[in-house]
Amino acid sequence: xxxxxxxxxxxxxxxxxxxxxxxxxxxxxxxxxxxxxxxxxxxxxxxxxxxxxxxxxxxxxxxxxxxxxxxxxxxxxxxxxxxxxxxxxxxxxxxxxxxxxxxxxxxxxxxxxxxxxxxxxxxxxxxxxxxxxxxxxxxxxxxxxxxxxxxxxxxxxxxxxxxxxxxxxxxxxxxxxxxxxxxxxxxxxxxxxxxxxxxxxxxxxxxxxxxxxxxxxxxxxxxxxxxxxxxxxxxxxxxxxxxxxxxxxxxxxxxxxxxxxxxxxxxxxxxxxxxxxxxxxxxxxxxxxxxxxxxxxxxxxxxxxxx
Amino acid sequence: xxxxxxxxxxxxxxxxxxxxxxxxxxxxxxxxxxxxxxxxxxxxxxxxxxxxxxxxxxxxxxxxxxxxxxxxxxxxxxxxxxxxxxxxxxxxxxxxxxxxxxxxxxxxxxxxxxxxxxxxxxxxxxxxxxxxxxxxxxxxxxxxxxxxxxxxxxxxxxxxxxxxxxxxxxxxxxxxxxxxxxxxxxxxxxxxxxxxxxxxxxxxxxxxxxxxxxxxxxxxxxxxxxxxxxxxxxxxxxxxxxxxxxxxxxxxxxxxxxxxxxxxxxxxxxxxxxxxxxxxxxxxxxxxxxxxxxxxxxxxxxxxxxxxxx
Numbered sequence: 001x002x003x004x005x006x007x008x009x010x011x012x013x014x015x016x017x018x019x020x021x022x023x024x025x026x027x028x029x030x031x032x033x034x035x036x037x038x039x040x041x042x043x044x045x046x047x048x049x050x051x052x053x054x055x056x057x058x059x060x061x062x063x064x065x066x067x068x069x070x071x072x073x074x075x076x077x078x079x080x081x082x083x084x085x086x087x088x089x090x091x092x093x094x095x096x097x098x099x100x101x102x103x104x105x106x107x108x109x110x111x112x113x114x115x116x117x118x119x120x121x122x123x124x125x126x127x128x129x130x131x132x133x134x135x136x137x138x139x140x141x142x143x144x145x146x147x148x149x150x151x152x153x154x155x156x157x158x159x160x161x162x163x164x165x166x167x168x169x170x171x172x173x174x175x176x177x178x179x180x181x182x183x184x185x186x187x188x189x190x191x192x193x194x195x196x197x198x199x200x201x202x203x204x205x206x207x208x209x210x211x212x213x214x215x216x217x218x219x220x221x222x223x224x225x226x227x228x229x230x231x232x233x234x235x236x237x238x239x240x241x242x243x244x245x246x247x248x249x250x251x252x253x254x255x256x257x258x259x260x261x262x263x264x265x266x267x268x269x270x271x272x273x274x275x276x277x278x279x280x281x282x283x284x285x286x287x288x289x290x291x292x293x294x295x296x297x298x299x300x301x302x303x304x305x306x307x
Numbered sequence: 308x309x310x311x312x313x314x315x316x317x318x319x320x321x322x323x324x325x326x327x328x329x330x331x332x333x334x335x336x337x338x339x340x341x342x343x344x345x346x347x348x349x350x351x352x353x354x355x356x357x358x359x360x361x362x363x364x365x366x367x368x369x370x371x372x373x374x375x376x377x378x379x380x381x382x383x384x385x386x387x388x389x390x391x392x393x394x395x396x397x398x399x400x401x402x403x404x405x406x407x408x409x410x411x412x413x414x415x416x417x418x419x420x421x422x423x424x425x426x427x428x429x430x431x432x433x434x435x436x437x438x439x440x441x442x443x444x445x446x447x448x449x450x451x452x453x454x455x456x457x458x459x460x461x462x463x464x465x466x467x468x469x470x471x472x473x474x475x476x477x478x479x480x481x482x483x484x485x486x487x488x489x490x491x492x493x494x495x496x497x498x499x500x501x502x503x504x505x506x507x508x509x510x511x512x513x514x515x516x517x518x519x520x521x522x523x524x525x526x527x528x529x530x531x532x533x534x535x536x537x538x539x540x541x542x543x544x545x546x547x548x549x550x551x552x553x554x555x556x557x558x559x560x561x562x563x564x565x566x567x568x569x570x571x572x573x574x575x576x577x578x579x580x581x582x583x584x585x586x587x588x589x590x591x592x593x594x595x596x597x598x599x600x601x602x603x604x605x606x607x608x609x610x611x612x613x614x615x616x617x
Binding site: 124 | 329357368379406
């Protein structure tokens with residue numbers, strides 16, 4: 001692999017290890033704010049970061065740690081923000097769910113489902129008014145697209161020929177409810193098609209495949225002044241089983257927010273040996289020893305950074 | 308000149324002066340153009356007028372998104388009731404925006420439906436509720452002078468605010484009354500100075516207050532007349548000092564809100580002043596207040612005149 005690809009793989013590892021360090025502190029009860037970790041979301045975040053050009057803007061939702069970390073090189077500023085310290089990324093004024101970084105092209109993050117779709121539409125219109133050749137990348141989840149603003153925003157973006165990529169992180173869960181427990185399936189492809197909006201689906205956490213497709217879609221959105229819906233199938237790792245009287249064998253708890261009790265930095269960066277884990281998928285391109293060496297180096301760097 | 312014509316001319320004057328401005332809303336350049344409010348809008352080449360879809364929630368968010376990209380905008384709205392759909396952005400999005408000092412302007416300009424006969428829906432007429440929910444700056448336009456100052460200074464100015472126009476008054480001749488004083492933030496205006504009674508109007512009640520002023524004058528009772536154009540707490544002391552001198556107060560508020568700035572004002576006045584006579588004119592909402600009925604504030608002028616004459 002070339003240095004470029006190696007660098008990207010390191011980014012995935014850095015996002016994973018950074019979150020693991022935060023998770024350890026979270027388990028210790030260090031944070032007063034709610035943090036939504038994104039174990040398992042690292043590949044799409046690194047891919048989005050790598051295709052972003054200087055005029056692109058990213059508009060995030062409450063689970064934004066992976067995108068925010070992808071846009072900075074260390075962990076300290078993010079960690080300080082989570083402690084609400086003045087040295088934090090947003091001077092301790094935003095915490096986690098609303099964390100923005102305008103200098104790194106993240107002007108807005110919302111903790112309200114679907115809220116950022118409207119704001120992102122405004123950002124995209126602003127690009128057009130300012131005559132800027134850039135896209136708005138709006139990140140939502142499978143819960144966010146249940147809000148009416150998803151349809152309203154698609155309609156506005158299409159009607160006004162705005163260049164937008166909507167990244168739909170579909171982890172199947174909204175808090176403790178699976179999609180099939182709360183609603184019928186949404187065929188995003190058909191819904192998008194009804195407005196002449198393009199759609200692609202990404203799954204498998206293959207970083208380099210994601211980058212290739214995202215680059216294509218970014219160009220397509222810019223040239224055609226259109227929106228593209230990109231559904232990313234993924235799993236938010238860190239689930240666990242809670243034993244209660246009613247469930248003596250343990251009740252499945254899908255990770256939503258808070259510390260992930262089953263994830264431990266001492267066990268290394270891989271959480272699960274399957275395609276659900278973007279770090280594990282890296283083994284398709286890199287041998288285990290190389291990844292371990294990088295992980296050790298990165299962990300040293302991160303601990304040094306936050307010392 | 309009619310209220311709507313005057314407001315429209317002021318808007319047209321301001322928007323043509325501004326670069327990279329987005330004017331948007333439903334029907335803003337179609338049909339009646341919101342009853343004439345947005346008729347014949349012209350913008351510079353690098354600006355845009357968008358006759359939008361019907362998606363108020365998203366449209367409010369879009370204004371804030373434009374702000375984040377340093378583009379100013381005005382969202383014109385046929386009825387303030389529609390803004391209920393955008394409350395998420397008025398609170399949650401605005402609270403993020405205000406963490407930093409915005410360079411761009413975002414103004415929502417709704418028509419306050421205070422004309423009556425609308426029925427169970429579209430009868431909200433509670434501008435103050437929208438403002439209080441996130442301490443949003445709001446301005447009512449009641450006459451030529453306050454409207455000119457408010458629109459020239461605030462329509463396109465860094466930050467976010469709501470500037471409301473009254474549907475009840477839109478087709479009427481616009482009040483043209485001289486001011487004695489206006490505070491520098493356009494929170495309130497003083498129109499008359501008298502030593503016998505202090506009349507303080509809230510929301511769009513100035514025409515009622517002016518009517519009362521004239522009736523009092525006819526029986527040689529000199530009144531001071533104030534109109535409060537905003538919906539958030541401000542320094543009431545100049546008006547309070549006037550009440551201290553007159554020791555008589557008439558407070559008129561024509562809003563339907565249960566959350567009135569005038570209540571807060573009244574608390575301050577009663578707390579700080581010795582008041583000999585006071586009249587509070589507010590909505591007395593019957594249990595049928597949301598039926599299609601007139602929205603006019605009922606004022607018994609004779610009773611007030613009798614009280615102050617005695």
